[in-house]
Every structure is written in C-alpha cells, then in structure tokens.
Amino acid sequence: MKSPRSKLAPIAHQLVHGALLVACALTGGGGERWTDLAQYESGRDASALRAVDETLRVAIREPVRRAELERCLIEALGAASNADARVFLCDRLGVIGGTAAVSAVARWLRSDPGSASLALAHLPFDAAWEPVRAAWAEASAAEAAQWVGVLEHWRDASAIPMLVAAAAGPDETLAIRACAALASFHNASAGDALWACAHQGSPARRTSAAAAFLRWCQARPRSDTPPEVHRRLASLLEPTWPAFIRRGAWSTLASMDPDQGLARAMQVVREGQDPVVRAVALARWASLDRPDLGQLLCSHWAELTVPDRVSLIQCAAASGTVTPDLLRQGLRDEHAPVRRAALRVIALRSESALVPELLELRQRLEADEAAHIDATLLELWPDPRTDQALLDALDHAVGAWRAALIEIVSRRRIESAIPRVLRDVNAEDVQVAAAAWDGLARLVPGHLAREVLDRILDVKDPQVRARAERAAGLLLSRLPRDARAEWLRSAWARASDRQMQQILVRLASHAPTTDILRWMEELLRSGEPEVSEEAARTIARWPTADAWPVLWSMATSPNPRVPRGLVVQGLLHVARLEAGRTGAVERCRALASLCSAPEERKALLSLLAQCPSVETLQLALSWLDQPEIRAEVVVAVxxxxxxxxxRHPAEAEAALEKLRTMSAP
Amino acid sequence: MRTNRTWSRRAILKSIAASAPMIVPARVLGLDGATPPSEKIVLGCIGIGPRMHHLLPNFLWFEDVQCVAVADAMEDRLREGKARVDQHYGTSDCRAYSDFRELLARPEIDAVVIATGERWHAWATMWAARAGKDVYCEKPISLTIGEARRMVETCRALGTVYQGGMQRRSVPSYRFARELVRRGCLGRVRRVEAQVWEGSAVPHAAPEPVPPGFDYDMWLGPVAWRPYVRARVAGWIWFWDTGEGIHSGMGVHYTDLMQWTLDRDDTLPVEYEATDLVWPDPKRFMSDLPLRGTFRCRYADGVECVLYQRGTFAERYIRFVGEHGWVQVDDHTDQVTAEPASLLNLRPSRSGGWQNAGDHARDFLDAVRTRQRTLCHPEAAFRSQFICHAWSISARLGRRLVWDPIHERFDCEEANRMMYRTPRSPWAV
Structure with missing residues (x-):
C-alpha cells in the first residue's frame, strides 16, 4: 500500500520543479538536474546537490540569489521523501537559511528531529524559538534530548527553565544531556540548577551534574565568582566524589586563586592529603610560570618524596617552566630515578649549561647509569662550549672513561679531537686503542685519511688490529681510487708480518682498480699459502665485473690452493652484480655449464630469476626433470x-604449461 | 567455517565471557619483577580498526600498561582486536564491547585510546572524560570547531589528561627540524609548505540492509542518520557528513607541526583560503570532498602556510622556509634535507620514523601518572585541527575567511554557522 506521502510525491515534485527552475534561471544551470533534489538518495546522480553547493558559493555574496536559493531549498524540503535528501537540505538551510526557513524545518521537528536540528540551531532564534518551545511540551524524552543540542547552541536564557526541568525529570538520558547543556549557559541560575542536580537522583546523574557544574565554573570570569561557588567547589573535594570530580574541583579552585594555586598546592604537598589531589597539586606547582619557581622547588626539595621529585621535574619540563637550577638539583639527588628524570629532560631540552655537572657525575656512577649520561651527552645540540668541555675531560680521562669519551666526541663529530684520539691508536689499554680506531673511522675526513692509515702498520694487538682493519676500510673509501691503490702498495712494502699482509690483501677490495686486481692474481700464484688464499677470497668478493675473467680462468684451470666452491661463489657474486646489464644471459649460460652440484644450481636458479629473458627461461626449464632442485626451478620459471x-607471451605460456604438465598427477 | 548465524552483541559478549582464563601468569601478578597490577595503567581501546592496529603496539610495548578491553561497532573488528590483545598477553582476559559506554563504565580503566574516525573523536573523548578516564585520541580530533572547543572545555574542567594523536611531535626527524627553526638556523621563518596526497572519490551506491554484526547506529553516533550504504561507511573520510578528506586527515599532522615548530600552540592564523579545488564528478561519484586543492593560511605577523593536496602518498612532505635557508622532512622516507646542507651536520644520531608513535604514547602514559601537560595537549590539538576545519569551510563557501581571535568569529556569518553541527541524540553528552 502506498503511503500518503508517496501519493503526494508527484505533485510535490512538480511544485519543487517549478520553484527550482527559477533558481536555475538565476544561476544559469540546467533545469533537469534540479528536479531530483527533493528525492535524492544514495545511488542516484548527485548533480543537483553539487549544483546547490555551487549556487551557495555565489549566493552568500548576492542577496537576491540567496533568497531564491533559500526558497528552493525550503520547497524541496517540503517534498523531501527520504533521509538523504532531508539531511542535505537541512544542512544547507542551516548555512544560509533565515526566518523564512523556520516553518519548513519545524515541520520535521517530530518526525526527523536529527535533520531538523541541523538547520534549526542556526536559524534566527526569535523565529525558531516558538516552534521548539511549543513542541517541547508534547515531546517524548528522545525528541527533547535531540533538541537540547539546539537550545545549547542558542544559549538563550529563555531555555534555562526547560533544561532545568529536564535535568530534574524522570528520564535519565535526557536529564544527563540537559545537565551538559546547562553548563554552556553562563547565568547563575544554570549553575544553581546544576548544583541542585548534583545532590539528587542516581549516582550517574549526580556525577554528570557535578561535571557540568565544573565546566560552568570554568567558563565564568574569575573575578566574578561569588564565595558560594568557592564553597561548592570545596565540597566537591570530599572523598565521596569520584577522583576526576575531585581533580577538576581542585584545579578549578586553584585557577581562581590570586596566586594561581601556589599556596594551595604547597599546602596539599605538605599535608599529604588525597593522593588524587596531591598529583594534580604537584603538577600545578611545577607548571606555574614564576621567575622564582626553580628556587622555590629546590627550597622544598627535602620535604618531597622520590616520586614527587620525579613528577616535579617531568611536569616542569612538560610545561616549559623547568630551570637549570631544578635540573642541577635533580642531578645531585641521591636517588637514581630522580637523576634519570633530570637526565631525560636535559637531553630533550639540550641543556648544554649542565655539561660540567654531567661529566663530573659520570665518573661517580655505575656502568648502567653512566650509559644514560653518555646517551644524554650524545643527544645535546652541537655547541662549542659542550665540545670544549668534552675535550678538556678527554685530556684527563683514563681507562673505560677515556674509551667512552672517545666514542662520544667521535659520534658528536668533533673534528678538533682527531689529534688527541690519534695518540691513542697504540695505547696499552686495548679498550682505549679499539675505541680510538672506531672513533677515527667516524671522524677523519679524506684529506687526513692517509696519515691515519699509516698508523695501522704499527698495531700489534690482534683485537685492536681487527678494529683498525675495519676503520682502515672506511678510511680507504674516503680516498680517490688511485690513492687507495698507491697506499696499499706502499703499505705492503712496509708490512712487518704475515697477518698484516693478510689484512692488506683483505683491504684490497676497497681499492678495486685493474692494477690491484692484477696484484691479487700475482699473489694468488706466487704468495705464501695464507696470503694466496686470502687473495682468492678477495677476488671472489671483488666489487666490479673486472673479476669475471680472472675467476673464470680459476674455474677452468683449477688451482689446488683455491677451493672450487669459492670460485663458483665468486662467479655468482659478479654475475649478480651485473644481473640487469648487457652480457648477463651469456654469464648465466657459462655458469650453467659450470654448475653441476645441486646446491650450485639452486644458487644459479636464483640468479636466473633476476635476469628474466627467454634464454634464462629455457635454461631454468632444462633442469625441470631434476628432482633435487625442482622446487627452485618452478619458482624461477x-x-x-x-x-x-x-614481450614473449607464447614462450611464457609454453613454459608455464610445461610446469602444469609436469606437476599433473 | 562460515555459518549464517547472526551475531548479536549479547551473543558475542557471552561467547567471550565463556572463554575466561583459568590461569593468571606470574607476570600479570607482578611476581617476576615486573610492574605489579596495582601500579599499571589500565587501558581500554575504543575503535579497533586499521589505525588502532598500528597504534596499539605502541602502548602494549610498555610494561607498565595493561590493556583490558576493546570496543567497536563492528563485531569482526572486535574479535580481531580482542584476539590481538590476548595474543600479546598470552591470556584471554581482554573484554570486548560493541557499546563503548560499557567499557567506560569499568572503574578500573584509567585511560582510553580512541581511534574511531573523526565523527566520534570529540564526543567519545567527552564521554570518556566524564567517566573519569584520560584520553589518547587519534587525529583528526573532531569533525567541527564547535565540538572541538567543547571537548577542550570538558578536559580542562575535569582535569583530564589528553594527548592528540599528532605523533610527529615525538619523532626525531621533526624534532630536529624544529630545533633548526627554534635556534634560528634558518633565520626568520617566512613560509611553511607541505603536501598531502590526492583525494579519492566514492562511486554511487544504493542503500542496502545493514549487515549482521554491525551496529550501524552506534557507528554513525553523533552525525546525521542516513540509510546504510556500504561504500559510504568504508569511505567515510570522503564525505562531508563524516569526514573532511585528506587535507584534514593527514593535513592536520602538518598544521600541527607548523604550530608546534613555530611555537604557536596558543595562537592561530588569521586568514584561511582554499583554492584550485577539483571536486568529484557528481554524475559518477557520491563523495563530496575535493580531490585536489591548495590550502593557505596566514598568521598576523605575515608567516604563510600552504598545503597542497596533490600527488601520491609517497610524496608528502613539510618544508620550513626561512630567510637563510630551509629544512624539509619527507614523511614517507623520514629523510631530512636542508639548504645549506651543512645544517644536517647538526643532527643528533637518533632515528625513527613517523610510524613510531611509541614516544608519543610514553609522553601520554607519563602524564597519566604525573598529571603533567602532554606534548599535544587539548588546546594545542584544538588549534592544529581548527586550521583544517577553517580550510574545509573556506572550500565549501568558496571564499577567503578572516578569523577574529578576540571574538572567536569569522568575518562571514555562513562560516560561523558551519562551526557547529547539532549532534544526534543520544550520542552527544
């Protein structure tokens, strides 16, 4: 059965169409697109909606168009047959609607209060108040709850009696909503009503009213707060109220004090009252914007518990009121959590002025806490005073402290530390010498690298040599290629023992010139066995394709000193480096002829997959009948x-078909 | 196996309750040196969709946090969320609620993390504050200026600890850029430039029945009711009713960085303008937010900000341009570039990208304990969000807006009306 509304729809449609055509004529749009406006729903062409938006942009500057658009929207709303259309029309009427729109919108107050409220809240109060007031008397609690948002937005005192009645009424949802709305009214009567509600009804309602009362208090001018409000707020500090009400009440009272709550906070901290309030009081104390705050907090330091001290430092930092005095006090504290809190703030705020204290403290602490200071020193923003303080400390430091300082100055990239650190590369203390090499690797620029590299030849301790080798690799890469090769040759001539020769051979991969590669070949043939094997390893991980012919000749003319696996690995490595370049397929084909063991073929299949072409596809397919590597073949193909x-659909499909055939049961 | 069983809220709660744990690990009791339960911050999660799945690990990671409940209007998400929390703790303790108000009614919960979509963010924050919970709320923090202002007032009145989810304030690369600006390394900053990616359009789709296991009314919450359309729900960010598009969804990170870096958390630009807007074709698409556009604002002292909505996801960045140079952070790679490049040598050796909200979460958790001000406190979050809301209004009205900070009004009555939308009952508080 058709509803009365749907029977009227065609008539309404025509009416709207007529009205909208006027707007259309004004805006120059196409008439047809407007006709769907009143019956718009999701899924339909939205051109009419967007046309309204376009018109609205013009209409806000032109009163004639504005009136016409408003009239069109009103007409359309009168015939709006579904929620999608009503939401749209009410929302836009809320933007440009005037007195004329009130009755059209009010028509939906009961049947679609959500949409109606969207517009009503913005329509002129003088015209819109009466329909709402009249409907309120008859309204269900659910409808009234929806209109509360409109009354709240209007903030007209006429609505207060209605809201007060609702706040004290039988419906819990409406009452709570009304309480929240009353908080937006600045009148004393709203506050009185909220206070009354805070003492009647269910606990939920009482709490809601108290919360709303706090919001009402906060919105009042501070100078205009009568003593009665202070008394009421103080009574909300009673432990019978939930913690958040007590917190809110204390904060509100503090914000009304002439000293912003300083005396009140100090009293709470001294007398150790309610822990909930105590936390808020500490936070308030620490966040007060006073020039004497640091001194004030330090003078009461002894009265505070350890968690209080931590809180004060954190709160002052978060509020931006922290001072160097307070942080110094924190660093001197006998309790580690307090020192830790101060350190965190020093790092975050980059308090360079406290570096001397940090350095002094660092030497007195256990390793665990010392690491926190090191991290803090690393975090500090670059500053010449900080750098100088660290260098001065380095001049006198010994042992683990010296090693730690070398790491700090090098990570902070203090280049003026290089001469000091260079003195330590052969230190008797292995920890210091190793830290020196690590530090130099970070610090030394290309033009000083050679001088530092020469020092590796004097290193005797195996542990330090390992660190020096790593550093030398990094330093070599900062030199021009030719210079790297030249240094290697000259260092070789000065190398005093076999281990140092092996180190230099390993470093050769950092100087990948043709000359050095040839030198490696020579060593492979004529060097001592250990050196020769090291040369083979270096060639196998050579970073350029130049190593291919050398490795290929090693593979085809086996040398008993060089393991075959190493050679194949080297060839695969070079082929992988060149995977996307010319000659990649040829290299793969050559390797296919060389690789016979299943493990070698698996490695080659992974390379083939990186070189996609018809040839590599055929190569991979050719091994499909080998059960040990079939899984890898399938993945590669x-x-x-x-x-x-x-590019080659036929070949690709044929290969895949072959896979399917082979895997069919 | 899929069955045609209809999941009611009661049914899912019952099934979850039935699987309550019998064994409590020692860790939970604080018997192995871990934080004892009485000192843990008990957490609930409201809205357990994709964003929360990124956010949640940043909280679970902390040993002094115990997440005990999740809430969502979608039952499948609820199940996944509960499973995720339970998996982390190796228990089945986490409770699941389709109505977040039941979660808020649990007195032992200290704080909630909210990631629902902006239609709910401000209102859910107010519900939580009124239930005595502290709040970490994802961005965008609101749908309108009016509700954001009301949220700030509520948090202030109740002493609620609130952290806006603009976590880039805690990310080292942005902190570094801020230090360069604050220490004057760029000279006076004259312009801030940022880019988010191009928006999307949602094709027309007809209403359909609400699927079982989805509390659509709860999902809509305070926004106007419309018939259920799956594409509208999935693409809520692209509809004016439920979102503001990417210039707000992502742009608020940049307006927030701008406010914070320039030390303007307590002030706002005075002019706003949206230009070069490209809207979706209404014949094909039902979404009604711009695909591309340029959004500008200007502070009273002449500093300008421009946000471009264009390009791809990977191309987003923010750049601070001063008299003597600039610094830029590429959001996707977390890479910092600068002119002169020597400025980069000043950077401390820490790393960590925008995905890492751990420091931001820690800042919030510390504040829950100490009641200290959070890094993105309500007033700061409100102002960063305000800029995006003002741009949205400018885009819809097609005009430049001037903001009067004394009277808190725009120079345009229609714009003032757009600052507030009456929330739908009973979801407003």
Whole structure:
C-alpha cells in the first residue's frame, strides 16, 4: 500500500520543479538536474546537490540569489521523501537559511528531529524559538534530548527553565544531556540548577551534574565568582566524589586563586592529603610560570618524596617552566630515578649549561647509569662550549672513561679531537686503542685519511688490529681510487708480518682498480699459502665485473690452493652484480655449464630469476626433470615467465604449461 | 567455517565471557619483577580498526600498561582486536564491547585510546572524560570547531589528561627540524609548505540492509542518520557528513607541526583560503570532498602556510622556509634535507620514523601518572585541527575567511554557522 506521502510525491515534485527552475534561471544551470533534489538518495546522480553547493558559493555574496536559493531549498524540503535528501537540505538551510526557513524545518521537528536540528540551531532564534518551545511540551524524552543540542547552541536564557526541568525529570538520558547543556549557559541560575542536580537522583546523574557544574565554573570570569561557588567547589573535594570530580574541583579552585594555586598546592604537598589531589597539586606547582619557581622547588626539595621529585621535574619540563637550577638539583639527588628524570629532560631540552655537572657525575656512577649520561651527552645540540668541555675531560680521562669519551666526541663529530684520539691508536689499554680506531673511522675526513692509515702498520694487538682493519676500510673509501691503490702498495712494502699482509690483501677490495686486481692474481700464484688464499677470497668478493675473467680462468684451470666452491661463489657474486646489464644471459649460460652440484644450481636458479629473458627461461626449464632442485626451478620459471609475459607471451605460456604438465598427477 | 548465524552483541559478549582464563601468569601478578597490577595503567581501546592496529603496539610495548578491553561497532573488528590483545598477553582476559559506554563504565580503566574516525573523536573523548578516564585520541580530533572547543572545555574542567594523536611531535626527524627553526638556523621563518596526497572519490551506491554484526547506529553516533550504504561507511573520510578528506586527515599532522615548530600552540592564523579545488564528478561519484586543492593560511605577523593536496602518498612532505635557508622532512622516507646542507651536520644520531608513535604514547602514559601537560595537549590539538576545519569551510563557501581571535568569529556569518553541527541524540553528552 502506498503511503500518503508517496501519493503526494508527484505533485510535490512538480511544485519543487517549478520553484527550482527559477533558481536555475538565476544561476544559469540546467533545469533537469534540479528536479531530483527533493528525492535524492544514495545511488542516484548527485548533480543537483553539487549544483546547490555551487549556487551557495555565489549566493552568500548576492542577496537576491540567496533568497531564491533559500526558497528552493525550503520547497524541496517540503517534498523531501527520504533521509538523504532531508539531511542535505537541512544542512544547507542551516548555512544560509533565515526566518523564512523556520516553518519548513519545524515541520520535521517530530518526525526527523536529527535533520531538523541541523538547520534549526542556526536559524534566527526569535523565529525558531516558538516552534521548539511549543513542541517541547508534547515531546517524548528522545525528541527533547535531540533538541537540547539546539537550545545549547542558542544559549538563550529563555531555555534555562526547560533544561532545568529536564535535568530534574524522570528520564535519565535526557536529564544527563540537559545537565551538559546547562553548563554552556553562563547565568547563575544554570549553575544553581546544576548544583541542585548534583545532590539528587542516581549516582550517574549526580556525577554528570557535578561535571557540568565544573565546566560552568570554568567558563565564568574569575573575578566574578561569588564565595558560594568557592564553597561548592570545596565540597566537591570530599572523598565521596569520584577522583576526576575531585581533580577538576581542585584545579578549578586553584585557577581562581590570586596566586594561581601556589599556596594551595604547597599546602596539599605538605599535608599529604588525597593522593588524587596531591598529583594534580604537584603538577600545578611545577607548571606555574614564576621567575622564582626553580628556587622555590629546590627550597622544598627535602620535604618531597622520590616520586614527587620525579613528577616535579617531568611536569616542569612538560610545561616549559623547568630551570637549570631544578635540573642541577635533580642531578645531585641521591636517588637514581630522580637523576634519570633530570637526565631525560636535559637531553630533550639540550641543556648544554649542565655539561660540567654531567661529566663530573659520570665518573661517580655505575656502568648502567653512566650509559644514560653518555646517551644524554650524545643527544645535546652541537655547541662549542659542550665540545670544549668534552675535550678538556678527554685530556684527563683514563681507562673505560677515556674509551667512552672517545666514542662520544667521535659520534658528536668533533673534528678538533682527531689529534688527541690519534695518540691513542697504540695505547696499552686495548679498550682505549679499539675505541680510538672506531672513533677515527667516524671522524677523519679524506684529506687526513692517509696519515691515519699509516698508523695501522704499527698495531700489534690482534683485537685492536681487527678494529683498525675495519676503520682502515672506511678510511680507504674516503680516498680517490688511485690513492687507495698507491697506499696499499706502499703499505705492503712496509708490512712487518704475515697477518698484516693478510689484512692488506683483505683491504684490497676497497681499492678495486685493474692494477690491484692484477696484484691479487700475482699473489694468488706466487704468495705464501695464507696470503694466496686470502687473495682468492678477495677476488671472489671483488666489487666490479673486472673479476669475471680472472675467476673464470680459476674455474677452468683449477688451482689446488683455491677451493672450487669459492670460485663458483665468486662467479655468482659478479654475475649478480651485473644481473640487469648487457652480457648477463651469456654469464648465466657459462655458469650453467659450470654448475653441476645441486646446491650450485639452486644458487644459479636464483640468479636466473633476476635476469628474466627467454634464454634464462629455457635454461631454468632444462633442469625441470631434476628432482633435487625442482622446487627452485618452478619458482624461477614462474618468476621469469611473469616478467617476460608481456614481450614473449607464447614462450611464457609454453613454459608455464610445461610446469602444469609436469606437476599433473 | 562460515555459518549464517547472526551475531548479536549479547551473543558475542557471552561467547567471550565463556572463554575466561583459568590461569593468571606470574607476570600479570607482578611476581617476576615486573610492574605489579596495582601500579599499571589500565587501558581500554575504543575503535579497533586499521589505525588502532598500528597504534596499539605502541602502548602494549610498555610494561607498565595493561590493556583490558576493546570496543567497536563492528563485531569482526572486535574479535580481531580482542584476539590481538590476548595474543600479546598470552591470556584471554581482554573484554570486548560493541557499546563503548560499557567499557567506560569499568572503574578500573584509567585511560582510553580512541581511534574511531573523526565523527566520534570529540564526543567519545567527552564521554570518556566524564567517566573519569584520560584520553589518547587519534587525529583528526573532531569533525567541527564547535565540538572541538567543547571537548577542550570538558578536559580542562575535569582535569583530564589528553594527548592528540599528532605523533610527529615525538619523532626525531621533526624534532630536529624544529630545533633548526627554534635556534634560528634558518633565520626568520617566512613560509611553511607541505603536501598531502590526492583525494579519492566514492562511486554511487544504493542503500542496502545493514549487515549482521554491525551496529550501524552506534557507528554513525553523533552525525546525521542516513540509510546504510556500504561504500559510504568504508569511505567515510570522503564525505562531508563524516569526514573532511585528506587535507584534514593527514593535513592536520602538518598544521600541527607548523604550530608546534613555530611555537604557536596558543595562537592561530588569521586568514584561511582554499583554492584550485577539483571536486568529484557528481554524475559518477557520491563523495563530496575535493580531490585536489591548495590550502593557505596566514598568521598576523605575515608567516604563510600552504598545503597542497596533490600527488601520491609517497610524496608528502613539510618544508620550513626561512630567510637563510630551509629544512624539509619527507614523511614517507623520514629523510631530512636542508639548504645549506651543512645544517644536517647538526643532527643528533637518533632515528625513527613517523610510524613510531611509541614516544608519543610514553609522553601520554607519563602524564597519566604525573598529571603533567602532554606534548599535544587539548588546546594545542584544538588549534592544529581548527586550521583544517577553517580550510574545509573556506572550500565549501568558496571564499577567503578572516578569523577574529578576540571574538572567536569569522568575518562571514555562513562560516560561523558551519562551526557547529547539532549532534544526534543520544550520542552527544
């Protein structure tokens, strides 16, 4: 059965169409798109809606168009047959609607209060108040709860009696909503009503009213707060109220004090009252914007518990009121959590002025806490005073402290520390010497690298040599290629023992010139066995394709000193470096002829997958009948076929078909 | 196995309750040196969709936090969320609620993390504050200026600890950029430039029945009721009713960085303008927010900000341009570049990208204990969000807006009306 509304729809449609055509003529749009406005719902063409928005942009500057658009929207709302249309029309009427829109919107107050409220809240109060007031008397609690948002937005005192009645009424949801709305009214009567509600009804309602009362208090001008409000707020500190009400009441009272709550906070801290209030009081105390705050907090330091001290430092930092005095006090504290809190703030705020204290404290602490200071020193913003303080400390430091300082100055990139650190590369203390090499690797620029590299030849301790080798690798990479090769040759001539020669051979991969590669070949043939094997390893991880012919000749003319596996590994490594370049397929083909063991073929299949072409596809397929590597073949073929499909669809499909055939039961 | 069983809220709660744990690990009792339960911050999560799945680990990671409940209007998300929390603790203790008000009614919960979508953010924050909970709320923190202002008032009145989810305030690369600006390394900053990615459009789709296991009315919450359309729910960010698009969804990170870096948390720009807007074709698409556009604002002292909505997800950045140079952070790679490049040598050796909200979460958790001000406190979050709301209004009205900070009004009556939308009952508080 059709509803009365749907029977009227065609008539309404025509009416709206007529009205909208006027707007259309004014705006120059196409008439047809407007006709769907009143019956718009999701899924339909939205051109009419967007046309309204376009018109609205013009209409806000032109009163004639504005009136016409408003009239069109009113007419459309009168015939709006579904929620989508009503939401849209009410929302736009809320933007440009005037007195004329009130009755059209008010028509939906009962049947679609949500949409109606969207517009009503913004329509002129003088015209819109009466329909709402009249409907309120008859309204259900749910409808009234919806209109509360409108009354709250209007903030007209006429609505207070209605809201007060609702706040004290039988419906819990409406009452709580009304309490929240009353908090937005600045009148004393709203506050009185909220206070009364805070003492009657269910606990939920009482709490809601108390929360709303706090919001009402906060919105009042501070100078205009009568003593009665102070008394009421003080009574909300009773432990019978929930913690958040006590917190809110204390904060509100503090904000009304002439000293912003300082005396009140100090009293709470001294007398150790309610822990909930105590936390808020400490936070308030620490956040007060006073020039004497640091001194004030320090003078009461002894009265505070350890958690209080931590809280004060954190709160002052979060509020931006922390001072160097307070942080110094924190650093001197006998309790580690307090020192830790101060350190965290020093790092976050980059308090360079406290570096001397940090350095002094660092020497007195256990390793665990010392690490926190080191991290803090690293975090500090670059500053010449900080750098100088660290260098001065380095001049006198010994042992683990010296090693830690070398790490700090090098991580902070203090280049003026280089001469000091260089003195330690052969230190008797292995920890210091190792830290010196690590530090130099971070600090030394290319133009000083050679001088530092020469010092590696004097290192005797194996542990330090390992660190020096790592550092030398990094330093070499900062030199021009030719200079690297030249240094290696000259260092070789000065190397005093076999281990140092091995180190230099390993470093050769950082100087990948043709000359050095040839030198490695020579060592491979004529060097001592250990050196020769090291040379083979260096060639196997050579960073350029130049090593291919050398490795290939090693593979085809086996040398008993060089393991075959190493050579194949080297060839695969070079082929991988060149995977996307010319000659990649040829290299793969050559490797296919060389690789016979299943493990070698597996490695080659992974390389083939990185070189997608018809040739590599065929190569991979040719091993499909080998059960030990079939899984790898399938993966490689699928990947290559996927890559070449767009250019060679027939070959790719044939390969995949072959896979399917082979895997069929 | 999929069945045609209809999941009611009661049914899911019953099934979850039935699987209550019999064994409590020692860790939970604080018997192995861990934080004892009485000192843990007990957490609830409201809105357990994709964003919360990124956010949650940043809280669970902390040993002094115990997440005990999740809430969502979608039952499948609720199940996944509960499973995720339970998996972390190795228990089945986490409770699941389809109505977040039941979660808020649990007195032992100290704080909530809210990630629902902006239609709910401000209102859910107010519900939580009124239940005595502290709040970490995802951005955008509100749908309108009016509700954001009301949220700030509520948090202030009740002493609620609130952290806006603009976590870039806690990310080292942005902190570094801020230090360069604050220490004057760029000279006086004249312009801030940022870019978010191009928006999306949602094709027309007809209403359909609400699927079982989805409390659509709760999902809509305070926004106007409309018939259920799946595409509208999935793409809520692209509809004026429920979102503001990407210039707010992501742009608020940049307006927040701008406010924070320039030390303007307590003030606002005075002019706002949205230009070069490209809207979706209404014949094909039902979404009604711009796909591309340029959003500008200007502070009273002449500093300008421009946010471009264009390009791809990976191309987002923010750049601070001063008299003597600039610094830029590329959000996708977390890479900092600067002119002169030597400024980069000043950077401390810490790392960590925008995905890491751990420091931001820690700041919030510390504040829950100490009641200290959070890094993105309500007033700061409100102002960062305000800029995006003002841009949205400018875009919809097609005009430049001037803000009067004394009277808190725009120079345009229609814009003032757009600052507030009456919330739908009973979801407003």
């Amino acid at each position: 699928e990947r290559i076929a996927g890559e070449v499909r767009s």
